[in-house]
Amino acid sequence: NITARANIAAFEEIFFRPRCAVSHSSRDQRTTVLGHQLSMPVIASSVGMLGLGHSDGEVGVARAAGAAGTIMFVSGATTTPIEEIMAAATGPIFYQLYYVGGRDASAAIIERVKRAGCHGLVVTVDAAAPLKPQDRPYRDRAALPAGLDVRSAVRFAPQILARPAWLLDFLRRGHRHLSMPMALRGDGSPMRIFEASSLMYSETPTWEDLAWIRERWDGPIVVKGVLTAADARRAVGEGVDGIVVSNHGGNGLDGAAPTLRVLPEIVDAVDGRVDVLLDGGVRRGTDVVKAIAVGATAVSLGRAYVFALMAAGEPGVLHIFELFRNQIDDALAFLGCQSVGELGPSHLEHGVRWATL
Numbered sequence: 001n002i003t004a005r006a007n008i009a010a011f012e013e014i015f016f017r018p019r020c021a022v023s024h025s026s027r028d029q030r031t032t033v034l035g036h037q038l039s040m041p042v043i044a045s046s047v048g049m050l051g052l053g054h055s056d057g058e059v060g061v062a063r064a065a066g067a068a069g070t071i072m073f074v075s076g077a078t079t080t081p082i083e084e085i086m087a088a089a090t091g092p093i094f095y096q097l098y099y100v101g102g103r104d105a106s107a108a109i110i111e112r113v114k115r116a117g118c119h120g121l122v123v124t125v126d127a128a129a130p131l132k133p134q135d136r137p138y139r140d141r142a143a144l145p146a147g148l149d150v151r152s153a154v155r156f157a158p159q160i161l162a163r164p165a166w167l168l169d170f171l172r173r174g175h176r177h178l179s180m181p182m183a184l185r186g187d188g189s190p191m192r193i194f195e196a197s198s199l200m201y202s203e204t205p206t207w208e209d210l211a212w213i214r215e216r217w218d219g220p221i222v223v224k225g226v227l228t229a230a231d232a233r234r235a236v237g238e239g240v241d242g243i244v245v246s247n248h249g250g251n252g253l254d255g256a257a258p259t260l261r262v263l264p265e266i267v268d269a270v271d272g273r274v275d276v277l278l279d280g281g282v283r284r285g286t287d288v289v290k291a292i293a294v295g296a297t298a299v300s301l302g303r304a305y306v307f308a309l310m311a312a313g314e315p316g317v318l319h320i321f322e323l324f325r326n327q328i329d330d331a332l333a334f335l336g337c338q339s340v341g342e343l344g345p346s347h348l349e350h351g352v353r354w355a356t357l
Contacts, residue, residue: 003258004250007281012258014290015349017334027332028339029325033298034120034220034242034275036092038068041292041340042324043146044317045279045300046096046122046224048077053310054166057175061305066090068321073122073300075110076100080182082116084198094120094222098127099203103212105261109182110216121217122244123205126225126252137220152197170232210238222277225252227262232276242275242297249280249302260291285327289335293343 005183029040044065051057058080065072066089074085077096086093095113113121125222162165179190205213213221223235224244235243245263247256267276275297282288282299287291291299301320308316332340335347 001250002254003252003256005249006258006322007247007250007260008283009281010258011281011283011287014260014294016286016290017332017347017349018334022336024333024336027329027337028341029328029332031298031340032223033071033277034092034094036071036119038071038298038324040321040325041296041298042071042288042321042327042328043277043298043300044073044305045302046073046075046124047302047306048075048311049079050075051079051176052178053306053314054201056309056313058085061309061317062089062091062093062319064314066319067318070321071119074118076124076182077180078182079178079180082084082113082118086116086118092119094118094122094220096122096124096224097205098124099205099209101117102203103209105184106213107216108184110213112182114217116220118184118219120220120222120241120305121213122222122224123210123213123240124224126227126246126248127204146252162272168340207234208237210240214239219348226266227257227259229265232266233267236270236273240274240275244300245276245278245280245296247280260294263291263296265296268327277311285324285329286331289327289331289340289343290348292340293345293347 013045022221031041033043035043044061050061051082054060058074058078062072062074062085069091071094072090073094073096074082074088075098078085082095095118097106097109100109110121142165179192181190183191210221210223220241222242222244224242225248226232226235226243227245227247232243243266245259245266247253247259259278262277263278270276276295277300278291278296279297279300279302282291282301283304288299301324304324305320308320312319328340332338335343337347
């Protein structure tokens with residue numbers, strides 16, 4: 001968990017330089033990300049298997065993101081068919097592409113996502129091996145039910161019986177989320193969760209694959225998982241429309257650099273040619289303001305909205321977006337900014353040892 005902790009610590013190493021005797025009656029958080037005008041510089045990042053934690057799942061997040069006026073990135077490990085998500089969505093939806101089954105299977109997924117009306121693709125390039133941190137204490141690991149069977153019922157009984165309302169909801173609607181509808185077997189039937197998970201990291205898209213993907217997709221393409229200036233320049237050269245500075249929330253290579261630390265070099269490398277998003281360690285609105293001041297176009301939330309979804313479903317996710325909106329607004333007021341577009345390095349303490357802002 002070194003990287004997961006460092007993601008958070010990086011935000012704590014930066015301090016604000018507020019402006020006094022400045023007052024604006026209102027602040028404007030609107031910004032344009034990947035061609036879409038958003039009400040604030042915060043989006044919902046791609047997180048898999050949401051339907052296992054709450055039956056609102058991906059559909060609930062899509063509705064909440066639309067109501068908040070922002071984008072949702074749908075995980076390739078979605079437990080809800082993309083057609084159902086698009087039918088419920090009122091805002092932009094980008095689909096995260098995993099190579100489940102290589103190019104042949106991915107071509108079919110791209111075509112399906114296109115027919116469903118998705119607004120863009122997110123190509124994850126930092127999943128060269130299964131995301132299975134081995135050094136966490138067992139009590140901190142997440143375990144998932146393998147299915148509706150006696151073995152799972154016995155193993156999870158203490159947790160299930162302590163939450164009878166959740167159990168009732170799961171039995172009524174949630175059990176249908178035990179498969180991955182975007183990962184299909186040869187006969188066209190959806191794979192079970194663990195069956196598909198074993199294939200998700202068998203092949204990672206390469207730079208050469210981006211051109212192949214572009215031939216099949218004419219909308220925006222975002223590359224997710226960039227941590228170096230060299231890779232950022234290569235992504236721009238390959239014609240992508242956006243970059244997500246990400247280390248998979250610290251769940252990939254433990255010891256990888258925290259995202260906020262490498263953000264300045266990546267912003268410099270792309271030189272305004274593409275949108276730069278950041279995820280990892282974002283826990284409050286002031287974190288968003290710091291990332292924007294360093295140079296990010298927007299940030300994407302993972303754990304922040306997932307925990308809310310697990311606790312309260314769609315209303316919980318919308319509540320989190322509104323909390324972030326209010327915290328960003330307060331921070332802008334203290335910094336003397338009338339809009340997020342005014343944020344810059346001058347609003348941050350320059351004594352940071354790891355970056356030249």
